[in-house]
Amino acid sequence: MKYQIRLTGDNARLTREINARCGVDLTQCYQCGECTAGCPMTPEMDAGPTKTLRLIQLGMEDALFDLNTPWLCASCETCTARCPNDIDIALVMDVVRQMARLKGKKIPVKQPRVFQDVFLKSVENNGRLYEPGMIAFYNLRSGDLFHDVGLGPKMLFKGKLPLLPHTSGNREKLREIFRKAEAFEKEAGKETSREAHADPGHGSGSDT
Amino acid sequence: MSKIGVFVCHCGENISRTVDCERVARASEQIRGVAFATDYKYMCSDPGQALIKKAIREYELDGVVVSSCSPHMHEKTFRKAVEEAGLNPFLCEMANIREHCSWVHEKEETTTRKAIELVRLMVEKVKRNVALEPIRVNVTKRALVIGGGVGGIQAALDIADGGHEVILVEKDPSVGGHMAQLSETFPTLDCSQCILTPKMVDVGSHPNIKLYTYSEVEKIEGFVGNFKVTIKKKARSVDIDKCTGCGECQLKCPSKKIPSEFDRGLKNRTAIYIPFPQAVPARPVIDREHCIYFTKGKCKACQKVCPAGAIDYEQTDEYVEEEVGGIVVATGFDLYTVGEQGPYPDYRGYGEYGYGEDPDIIDGLQFERLASASGPTGGAILRPSDGKEPKSVVFLKCIGSRHPSKGIEFCSKICCMYTAKHTMLYKHKVHDGTAYVFYMDIRSPGKGYDEFVRRAIEEDGAVYLRGRVSRIYRSGDHLIVKGADTLSGAAVEIEADMVVLATAVMPQPGIEGLFQKLGISYDQYKFANEAHPKLRPVECATAGIFLAGACQGPKDIPETVAQASGAASKVQILFSRDEMLREPVVAKVNENTCIACWYCLEVCPFKAITQKEIRDRKGNLIKRVAEVNPSVCTGCGTCAATCFSNSIDLAGFTDEQIYSEINALMAVGQDLFPEPGKEEGESPDEQAA
Numbered sequence: 001m002k003y004q005i006r007l008t009g010d011n012a013r014l015t016r017e018i019n020a021r022c023g024v025d026l027t028q029c030y031q032c033g034e035c036t037a038g039c040p041m042t043p044e045m046d047a048g049p050t051k052t053l054r055l056i057q058l059g060m061e062d063a064l065f066d067l068n069t070p071w072l073c074a075s076c077e078t079c080t081a082r083c084p085n086d087i088d089i090a091l092v093m094d095v096v097r098q099m100a101r102l103k104g105k106k107i108p109v110k111q112p113r114v115f116q117d118v119f120l121k122s123v124e125n126n127g128r129l130y131e132p133g134m135i136a137f138y139n140l141r142s143g144d145l146f147h148d149v150g151l152g153p154k155m156l157f158k159g160k161l162p163l164l165p166h167t168s169g170n171r172e173k174l175r176e177i178f179r180k181a182e183a184f185e186k187e188a189g190k191e192t193s194r195e196a197h198a199d200p201g202h203g204s205g206s207d208t
Numbered sequence: 209m210s211k212i213g214v215f216v217c218h219c220g221e222n223i224s225r226t227v228d229c230e231r232v233a234r235a236s237e238q239i240r241g242v243a244f245a246t247d248y249k250y251m252c253s254d255p256g257q258a259l260i261k262k263a264i265r266e267y268e269l270d271g272v273v274v275s276s277c278s279p280h281m282h283e284k285t286f287r288k289a290v291e292e293a294g295l296n297p298f299l300c301e302m303a304n305i306r307e308h309c310s311w312v313h314e315k316e317e318t319t320t321r322k323a324i325e326l327v328r329l330m331v332e333k334v335k336r337n338v339a340l341e342p343i344r345v346n347v348t349k350r351a352l353v354i355g356g357g358v359g360g361i362q363a364a365l366d367i368a369d370g371g372h373e374v375i376l377v378e379k380d381p382s383v384g385g386h387m388a389q390l391s392e393t394f395p396t397l398d399c400s401q402c403i404l405t406p407k408m409v410d411v412g413s414h415p416n417i418k419l420y421t422y423s424e425v426e427k428i429e430g431f432v433g434n435f436k437v438t439i440k441k442k443a444r445s446v447d448i449d450k451c452t453g454c455g456e457c458q459l460k461c462p463s464k465k466i467p468s469e470f471d472r473g474l475k476n477r478t479a480i481y482i483p484f485p486q487a488v489p490a491r492p493v494i495d496r497e498h499c500i501y502f503t504k505g506k507c508k509a510c511q512k513v514c515p516a517g518a519i520d521y522e523q524t525d526e527y528v529e530e531e532v533g534g535i536v537v538a539t540g541f542d543l544y545t546v547g548e549q550g551p552y553p554d555y556r557g558y559g560e561y562g563y564g565e566d567p568d569i570i571d572g573l574q575f576e577r578l579a580s581a582s583g584p585t586g587g588a589i590l591r592p593s594d595g596k597e598p599k600s601v602v603f604l605k606c607i608g609s610r611h612p613s614k615g616i617e618f619c620s621k622i623c624c625m626y627t628a629k630h631t632m633l634y635k636h637k638v639h640d641g642t643a644y645v646f647y648m649d650i651r652s653p654g655k656g657y658d659e660f661v662r663r664a665i666e667e668d669g670a671v672y673l674r675g676r677v678s679r680i681y682r683s684g685d686h687l688i689v690k691g692a693d694t695l696s697g698a699a700v701e702i703e704a705d706m707v708v709l710a711t712a713v714m715p716q717p718g719i720e721g722l723f724q725k726l727g728i729s730y731d732q733y734k735f736a737n738e739a740h741p742k743l744r745p746v747e748c749a750t751a752g753i754f755l756a757g758a759c760q761g762p763k764d765i766p767e768t769v770a771q772a773s774g775a776a777s778k779v780q781i782l783f784s785r786d787e788m789l790r791e792p793v794v795a796k797v798n799e800n801t802c803i804a805c806w807y808c809l810e811v812c813p814f815k816a817i818t819q820k821e822i823r824d825r826k827g828n829l830i831k832r833v834a835e836v837n838p839s840v841c842t843g844c845g846t847c848a849a850t851c852f853s854n855s856i857d858l859a860g861f862t863d864e865q866i867y868s869e870i871n872a873l874m875a876v877g878q879d880l881f882p883e884p885g886k887e888e889g890e891s892p893d894e895q896a897a
Contacts, residue, residue: 030610030648031694032606032648032675032676032694033648033674033675033676033691033692033693033694034675034676034677034678034692035678035692036675036692036694036697036698036699037675037676037677037678037679037690037691037692037699037700038678038679038690039678039699042692042698042699043698043699047697048692048694048697048698048699050675050692050694050697051694051697078678082560082678083613084610084611084612084613084614084676085612085613086612086613
């Protein structure tokens with residue numbers, strides 16, 4: 001691993017932050033490995049969930065956000081179901097993804113990020129998901145133009161792909177929700193930058 | 209006017225961390241009736257006790273309040289010190305400012321005030337204390353040992369060798385317990401039965417041991433030195449004296465498909481059976497639930513073949529009473545059942561491991577039976593499904609143990625060692641096979657223990673993988689084990705022929721019923737509690753009852769044997785005296801006011817109260833009153849609380865004493881103990897001081 005663990009005395013910062021965000025206490029993790037054992041995505045991941053949680057316990061923020069693990073997590077929740085300490089690991093992965101975005105980290109895998117963006121955009125625009133539009137945007141933005149295109153006619157034939165977007169009656173309300181969420185995000189972003197500013201050097205226990 | 213001494217202890221920092229002990233002492237001086245008060249770092253130490261003794265002599269104290277820990281901890285210590293200074297020990301009381309104050313509160317002004325209040329209450333009580341003399345009771349020098357596993361066997365043999373009679377009660381048809389089921393034992397790999405069976409034979413033939421197998425303790429009355437035990441001898445349906453143990457009945461019994469408890473279901477037994485060939489006593493028992501005669505009314509095949517005429521279908525449960533002075537509890541353990549339908553409904557199983565569904569997924573004790581020369585396969589390691597030799601066996605540790613979400617937080621302690629042993633036994637019998645072990649931590653402290661684990665890894669080539677397993681499923685001839693190796697960070701998939709689960713050590717199911725009869729406490733898992741985890745690990749909080757083995761917590765054989773010998777020695781200490789002294793904290797009836805309603809007689813849990821007749825000189829009956837037998841009374845106070853005419857008082861806890869404490873607590877407007885520097889102003893109460 002290209003990171004070195006630097007113990008600064010404030011390594012519990014990430015653990016505390018995650019606890020504050022979602023109430024999951026990662027000090028309970030004793031690194032048994034059952035989450036990695038059950039995870040169907042482990043072979044594709046830079047590090048299994050066990051190791052990911054360890055990086056959080058050690059406060060290695062840079063190393064954590066470099067991992068593709070949270071972005072490959074399929075949220076199947078096998079890890080959560082099997083954890084002997086009842087830790088909601090799938091939720092932690094979700095929170096790590098949120099944190100990476102809020103903190104403006106470079107996201108190591110392109111597709112999930114693009115997918116999330118186009119998915120949300122589609123919902124924002126139409127008030128609900130418009131599949132063909134989303135797929136088109138996704139293929140454009142991800143650069144993989146013909147991704148799953150072969151499936152299109154089949155789905156169309158089966159009536160799974162509507163040609164025109166259904167719009168939700170309350171599109172305005174939904175947009176309001178998006179605006180509110182954006183405002184929240186901005187506020188949270190400010191806070192994190194303020195924290196980092198007030199507390200230089202403690203932002204991460206890890207370094208290259 | 210009393211002259212009471214108050215001694216405030218800091219308990220190192222345990223009390224002084226949150227309570228201003230010096231101020232408690234100074235405030236105590238102000239209490240009416242207190243002649244002397246001081247504080248000291250460790251009141252229970254020699255210099256602390258000397259301080260108390262010196263003050264008693266110097267100030268001619270007639271009562272002592274030690275303001276420190278719980279009376280459970282040091283009441284005896286301080287009463288002894290007070291006695292040595294010439295004062296009656298029952299004039300000394302403890303004000304508990306540790307458990308009841310400093311440990312449960314923050315460092316605040318109110319904490320110190322509470323400590324002062326607690327001292328004040330106790331001073332009021334001590335003012336009304338009277339000198340009491342201990343009660344002398346005879347000791348019955350016979351012991352009861354409950355449980356005939358290795359712990360019970362060792363305790364019984366030790367006490368019997370010490371020259372005392374022992375009653376050994378075992379619920380199963382034979383003594384031996386779980387140790388008789390084991391193949392070989394760590395860390396020396398000596399054969400379990402070879403070292404245990406001689407002891408079992410000794411127990412069966414020792415002149416001082418009275419063995420009750422297939423029996424259970426039904427009822428226990430009395431107290432230390434004088435227990436009366438009712439033992440239920442379950443109907444064996446076999447006359448144990450006539451039977452010669454020839455085994456003819458077993459061969460002829462037509463009901464042959466009952467899973468053997470001894471072989472943990474890997475082999476079948478008959479309805480009339482001797483659990484295993486080395487059983488003591490080697491006498492059969494009829495399992496009435498499965499016996500064709502008892503279920504359908506005809507068969508009697510065993511009676512026809514028995515050459516000794518020992519079969520007795522009419523036998524019923526028999527109850528015998530025994531009087532004993534001390535009791536050793538050695539009820540042992542059982543294994544956590546992984547499947548959904550276990551004896552522990554509180555603890556959820558592991559659906560993802562498929563135990564109980566797939567015959568090739570077994571638990572540790574089943575593996576012991578497979579590896580044992582007396583087992584279903586004669587010691588060959590063959591998988592249960594098709595009898596083939598497994599070429600790859602996966603061992604999973606911590607099944608149930610250390611698994612809070614499954615309801616168990618503790619470490620079962622023995623699994624790391626027995627799993628290492630299993631890998632060795634397997635390798636010694638299947639040379640071309642591979643043993644894989646999934647572990648979380650290897651816990652192998654003990655003489656020769658870690659070396660043993662290393663031997664399993666280095667010499668016998670067991671593959672240790674640090675991680676857990678998420679799922680086991682069948683794929684054709686193999687079991688697919690999906691796990692992780694956290695050291696490499698990768699997921700692991702193994703094609704296994706057999707999987708062995710090292711399941712958690714749990715107390716015998718339903719054992720709390722016995723513990724309740726004995727009046728001993730147990731923890732959330734139903735393991736019996738010792739009196740003190742460090743300094744009294746063998747005794748129960750209930751006097752005269754001692755613990756041996758895994759009924760107290762997970763233990764391996766050497767630890768169980770050591771504790772059993774410890775318990776035996778404690779019993780012999782008890783038996784070394786002809787009579788023992790008991791605390792005189794017992795109930796007393798005021799015969800002048802007793803209205804003979806007999807409610808006390810009904811509520812007394814110890815049957816210590818009887819009817820007494822009062823007659824005049826000519827022998828004419830005047831009236832009947834209740835009378836307490838002080839040697840049976842435990843001072844629980846139930847009768848005192850029930851008495852309609854207020855005629856029963858508990859020595860040392862009289863109504864007068866308790867009311868004076870409450871009055872002292874309720875005394876409003878008497879804040880005698882202002883905070884230093886705040887003597888002036890704030891509240892008129894404080895000025896009154």
